[in-house]
Amino acid sequence: MRGDRRLFSELDFAVSPGTLVQLTGPNGSGKTSLLRILCGLLAPAEGEVKWQGANIRSLGEEYFTSVTYLGHRHGVKDELSAVENLRISNALNGIEVSKQRARAVLEQMGLAGRELLPARLLSEGQRRRVALARLLVCDTTLWLLDEVMTSLDKGAVALVRSLIENHLANGGIAFVATHQELGLPDTLTRRLELTT
Amino acid sequence: MLRWIVWRDLMLAWRRRADMLSTVFFFVIVVSLFPFGIGPETELLRKIAPGVVWVAALLASMLSLSRMFANDYQDGTLEQLLLTPQPLYLVVLGKTLAHWIIAEVPLVLIAPLVGAQFDLSNETLALLFVSLLVGTPVLSLIGSVGAALTLGLRGGGVLISILVLPLYIPALIFGAGAVEASIMGLSPAPHLYLLGAFAIVSAIFSPWAAAAGLRISLE
Numbered sequence: 001m002r003g004d005r006r007l008f009s010e011l012d013f014a015v016s017p018g019t020l021v022q023l024t025g026p027n028g029s030g031k032t033s034l035l036r037i038l039c040g041l042l043a044p045a046e047g048e049v050k051w052q053g054a055n056i057r058s059l060g061e062e063y064f065t066s067v068t069y070l071g072h073r074h075g076v077k078d079e080l081s082a083v084e085n086l087r088i089s090n091a092l093n094g095i096e097v098s099k100q101r102a103r104a105v106l107e108q109m110g111l112a113g114r115e116l117l118p119a120r121l122l123s124e125g126q127r128r129r130v131a132l133a134r135l136l137v138c139d140t141t142l143w144l145l146d147e148v149m150t151s152l153d154k155g156a157v158a159l160v161r162s163l164i165e166n167h168l169a170n171g172g173i174a175f176v177a178t179h180q181e182l183g184l185p186d187t188l189t190r191r192l193e194l195t196t
Numbered sequence: 197m198l199r200w201i202v203w204r205d206l207m208l209a210w211r212r213r214a215d216m217l218s219t220v221f222f223f224v225i226v227v228s229l230f231p232f233g234i235g236p237e238t239e240l241l242r243k244i245a246p247g248v249v250w251v252a253a254l255l256a257s258m259l260s261l262s263r264m265f266a267n268d269y270q271d272g273t274l275e276q277l278l279l280t281p282q283p284l285y286l287v288v289l290g291k292t293l294a295h296w297i298i299a300e301v302p303l304v305l306i307a308p309l310v311g312a313q314f315d316l317s318n319e320t321l322a323l324l325f326v327s328l329l330v331g332t333p334v335l336s337l338i339g340s341v342g343a344a345l346t347l348g349l350r351g352g353g354v355l356i357s358i359l360v361l362p363l364y365i366p367a368l369i370f371g372a373g374a375v376e377a378s379i380m381g382l383s384p385a386p387h388l389y390l391l392g393a394f395a396i397v398s399a400i401f402s403p404w405a406a407a408a409g410l411r412i413s414l415e
Contacts, residue, residue, distance in 0.1 A: 041278060061282055072272075080207070094197070
């Protein structure tokens with residue numbers, strides 16, 4: 001429920017490890033709301049979300065050790081450099097990243113030579129890459145990615161695809177809200193289409 | 197974990213030093229307006245000094261409160277902070293501590309200097325410093341609740357003042373009261389103890405209330 005409007009009801013599904021769930025649907029159909037419910041930022045009006053059999057509300061902070069959520073707002077601080085952004089956001093999640101490791105990861109994301117610039121000097125797509133670099137460092141099982149492909153070039157989209165592929169191969173679960181075809185094998189992909 | 201949040205906020209504040217300085221300048225200017233307005237009546241100035249400095253500190257902290265969570269809210273880092281595997285209570289406590297260091301400590305340090313315009317004795321100036329040191333954490337703590345509740349609202353800045361300033365009154369009474377007591381030759385200790393107790397109580401309850409406010413604001 002958003003305001004007075006019911007976005008979706010009778011939604012019932014279970015996802016097993018190694019699965020990609022691609023969320024599609026017209027603007028305003030509730031893709032973002034569903035992802036925010038799944039990560040616990042938004043409480044569902046009815047029903048519950050369970051993680052390994054337990055309601056995520058009762059799991060509390062423990063649940064967040066298994067989840068990485070990337071929203072359409074990047075979560076990248078303009079005043080900090082890419083390296084600082086990456087190190088701090090991971091440190092707050094309990095993962096210490098050394099400077100060398102942060103540089104290596106950012107280089108992998110195609111940001112070589114720009115690691116030390118304040119993020120406000122980076123382009124939209126580059127900032128998105130800084131946010132996505134977190135996926136290379138985190139060790140969470142559930143990824144919730146909200147429109148992360150916007151403003152990315154072809155190379156970066158391919159990079160994200162390979163990241164997700166790796167993640168699934170390691171028994172991870174990914175929810176991706178996007179209209180772009182990810183081009184992953186159909187055996188791994190489930191599609192969830194929301195309607196207005 | 198707490199130290200990372202504090203360190204992060206201090207670094208961000210350092211990169212935006214102008215914001216920090218504007219609060220300090222506001223405080224200095226408001227306090228200095230009174231001696232100019234009233235003229236060289238030292239008796240009267242001495243009498244109003246504790247109240248004026250304390251009220252100016254309250255108003256100056258209003259300036260920085262709306263920024264406490266708003267910047268993080270806009271770029272999405274606040275969402276990420278809510279999703280970190282640690283109690284939100286600690287996150288808020290860390291941000292409040294950082295706010296105190298960034299916005300209040302400079303005022304505490306400069307207060308004896310601006311207080312000198314009111315012809316106060318050295319002893320009274322020292323007490324002004326101590327009372328602000330004990331009392332300003334209250335401003336950050338209670339302010340964090342107001343900042344969390346008004347997050348994302350239009351005209352949130354004014355709303356914070358309306359919500360928070362009345363709650364500052366006990367701190368104002370005991371803080372200014374301690375300095376007044378010393379001017380009159382009485383012991384300031386009872387006032388300071390009460391102010392300290394108020395600070396401890398708000399340190400226990402405010403982060404919890406602000407955390408609940410943040411959850412609501414981000415839904």
